[in-house]
Amino acid sequence: MNNDRFDVFLCHNSQDKSAVRYIAKRLREKGLRPWFDEWEVSPGSLWQRSLEEQIEKIHSVAVCIGPSGMGPWQQMEVDAYLRKFVERRCPIIPVVLSGAIKGKKPQLPVFLEAFAWVDFNQKEPHPLERLIRGITEEKTQGPAIEPASGVMGIDPGKTFRSPEEAGDSKSIYQTVIIGNNNNISTSGRDMNR
Structure with a gap:
């Protein structure tokens, strides 16, 4: 078991894995450490147990909603783990993946609607930079x-x-x-x- 801390848990529907993998790679390039199941769970291991072992070491969660919507396992992750993130006052960031409901607010689960979300369908503000600010809790400076x-x-x-x-x-x-x-x-x- 790895004792290092993670910056963000990438909660996603397995059908949207390629889009989330792209985001995970970009986050890693920017010096952040995402908890991404492909990288953190060994073949033959139960991903739920691996995540349970690491959940206290994860600083934030990005709930990724793609064209496939919320998957059944993703819904279970959200139900089980988000309460822990709320209790620890960790950032919870809804993320709309490219191709999901362009031009209007996506259909987010009710409990996520109150959180500021990141939309990868938009170019400005830059979604990856916005996600990084959410993970690091860095505030933006307005123009002088x-x-x-x-x-x-x-x-x-x-x-x-x-x-x-x-x-x-x-x-x-x-x-x-x-x-x-x-x-x-x-x-x-x-x-x-």
């Missing part, structure tokens, strides 16, 4: 916000009590707050009123 032409740059969260403190003589002053997710909110008043 540049002041509009003719607008003075202000430190995020800076509050001015008067127009003079803001460094201009205009009658309106404003507080600009840029939150962690780069949302902008402003508040202000006209000092001449």
